[in-house]
Amino acid sequence: EPEVTQTPSHQVTQMGQEVILRCVPISNHLYFYWYRQILGQKVEFLVSFYNNEISEKSEIFDDQFSVERPDGSNFTLKIRSTKLEDSAMYFCASSEAVGKETQYFGPGTRLLVL
Amino acid sequence: RKEVEQDPGPFNVPEGATVAFNCTYSNSASQSFFWYRQDCRKEPKLLMSVYSSGNEDGRFTAQLNRASQYISLLIRDSKLSDSATYLCVVRDGYSTLTFGKGTMLLVSP
Numbered sequence: 001e002p003e004v005t006q007t008p009s010h011q012v013t014q015m016g017q018e019v020i021l022r023c024v025p026i027s028n029h030l031y032f033y034w035y036r037q038i039l040g041q042k043v044e045f046l047v048s049f050y051n052n053e054i055s056e057k058s059e060i061f062d063d064q065f066s067v068e069r070p071d072g073s074n075f076t077l078k079i080r081s082t083k084l085e086d087s088a089m090y091f092c093a094s095s096e097a098v099g100k101e102t103q104y105f106g107p108g109t110r111l112l113v114l
Numbered sequence: 115r116k117e118v119e120q121d122p123g124p125f126n127v128p129e130g131a132t133v134a135f136n137c138t139y140s141n142s143a144s145q146s147f148f149w150y151r152q153d154c155r156k157e158p159k160l161l162m163s164v165y166s167s168g169n170e171d172g173r174f175t176a177q178l179n180r181a182s183q184y185i186s187l188l189i190r191d192s193k194l195s196d197s198a199t200y201l202c203v204v205r206d207g208y209s210t211l212t213f214g215k216g217t218m219l220l221v222s223p
Contacts, residue, residue: 031209043158043201043213056207091157095209102148103211105157 002026004106006092012112013082021077021109023092032075033093033103034067036060043091049075082113116141116206118214126220131192135217137185137202144212146205147178149187151198152216158201161187192221 005024013019025032034046048055049067064080075094079086089110093103117140127133139147147164162169164176164185175188185202199216206212 033209033211035211042215043152043211045210045212048209050209056210058210089155102160102163105159107157 004092004094004104006090006106006109008109009107010110010112012114015084015113016081019079019082019111021079021090021092021111023075023077023094023106024073025075025092025094026096026104027073029094029096029104031055031095031097031101031103032067032069033095034077035091035093035105036088037091037108038085038088046077079111082111084113087111087113116144116204116212118202118204118212120200120202120214120217122215122217124218124220126222127192128222129192129194131221132188132190133192133219134189135187135200135202135219137187137214139183139185139202139204139212141204141206141212142183144183144204144206147185148203148205148211149174149176149185150201150203150213152201153198158203158213161200189219192219194221194223197221 007022032049037043047057047061066078089108091108092106095101095103149161150158152158164178168177173190177186201216202214
């Protein structure tokens with residue numbers, strides 16, 4: 001069964017450093033998403049991406065965040081200058097279309113900012 | 115602010131029990147509804163979509179009441195493997211999913 005993959009599984013970084021989280025969505029999917037889950041809290045939407053541009057973004061997704069699809073397979077989330085409160089699990093998801101289509105989640109990258 | 119509210123639990127039930135979870139959502143314009151399950155430190159996985167007419171998938175039954183903005187999930191004949199956190203999820207925008215905090219279920223032998 002096709003699945004979303006994410007690398008790395010864990011990332012530890014110093015406050016103020018830049019991190020790039022990588023995702024490979026399911027190959028025939030056209031819509032890509034990033035979510036985050038702070039430990040003990042709910043999953044929160046960050047951004048959706050389609051046709052090489054952002055479709056929707058939440059208030060969490062401020063100027064320190066950016067997304068990119070640098071090639072035909074990868075989808076990345078960059079955090080420019082990490083803060084302690086960016087420590088969370090970051091999930092990538094993809095779907096074949098929007099509307100009622102299911103979003104399939106990757107296993108996540110656990111980011112710890114020290 | 116769009117919210118999805120769930121009883122956090124935990125619900126402790128013996129194997130074979132029937133258990134029900136409820137969820138309310140605040141945005142009357144919400145368009146699609148789902149139950150996901152999340153195992154500890156894992157990604158959310160779709161359990162089932164929820165349709166207005168109600169729907170069943172094996173031991174799982176989901177109901178939606180749009181007038182009351184209320185979603186339910188019923189699990190019959192609970193198995194040990196059903197132990198997880200059950201997330202009520204609503205699609206609000208074009209693509210945005212809004213998650214509840216989840217209800218933890220612990221099924222014991």
